[in-house]
Amino acid sequence: MSPTPQPLRIAMWSGPRNISTAMMRAWENRGDCAVSDEPLYAAYLAATGLNHPGREAVIAAGETDAAKVAAALSSGPAPDGQPIWYQKHMTHHLLPGQATDWVHGLHNVLLIRDPAEVVESYLKSRATVTPEDIGLLQQATLFDAIVERQGQAPVVIDAEDFLRAPGAWLQALCAHLGIGWTERMLNWPSGPRSSDGVWAPYWYDAVWASTGFEPWRPRQPRLQGEALAVADACRPAYDKLRAARMRLP
Template structure:
């Protein structure tokens, strides 16, 4: 595969990790073409894993892994490209494409899974343990590190909420991007056109004019999750499964590593 004319930035997230808000910041920079979860079509439609709720698929969107990669590389001929996607969409298929993956500038976004599991369940009570997403992130992180010899940057949603400019600024520095102050605010109520296919998933980001903080303290979230999991026991099993992967990634976050 020929090298990209412009850099391609890939943010690997897990559901409800505040990834759409970080994508919105990237859109507001104005210097990258942004793609919103193109590999969702590969996982849910091409592979047919299950029907994804609150999703109106576009007939024009590529479905196969190779066609999606071609779309991304095609956009990079004209300008830098930022892609926000979920790691579980592409694992393990991406491991069959080391040359392609080695050309990308990867980053990872994580959030306390107690917060994300409750948020996910409210929108989709039938989601699977795989779709919680952190295991796939950790396995992808380890593979990229082995492939490139460099650990990709990891940021925590809680750190972005606490100090957006410092945390995102540190991420941009690691990715080779300059700081853009104007990227941290936008017009509330406006959504990019490609978010319309998944409107219910992004209501919170659309309603706000910048990064919104979660007012709940950790102790409150722990208590809320315990009560929530009493009504949805699968969530406790999902948390137990993904918690070690979350801790591995969290220990490597920019706020910890400095």
């Protein structure tokens, strides 16, 4: 018996309040792609004790052993036997000291967004924010680890660039991954999906109402005090990653 073909494993590493869930919708709508929504979230909450919305439900619904999750993501079969497996990750779910060797067997993409915009959006749903909450510092650490291990940088996509031309960016990303692109990635049915995490009612209102990527529009966040300090603390990491971002031909 011939071995089961391995799926193409795509790990999209984002921070919160980005276009990561819309991106998950795009990949799921291909028809040949399974998606996993923040598979490390339960382990992250269990390890940190943080009180996120729906904490107990998230932990109950997920696997709290990060090593087991990593093994499944890196070497297990894709859900429903699909040939492509898109894994939506929040980079801050990778805790300090946690083994990350498994990451190097994936096709890693970093999805970044200006930290001032992230902080402004984050504070609409949470009362406080820290630099560690928005993922950019962890994205920079992951970027460095991939460069050191693989000898080349992972793909970095800035959400601002992407929203100006989603079709062109998805075509470029699919070409980089060696797979075909389909216009089905640009539109999807509105509403919840069975693939959504149990935390979706707290965070996914806009995505549930969407049928495609929102048009780009200029934003001018007005932060002050601790919120501004958090954005400023993450700015060097963002600038570093943005300098290495993917560019369209």
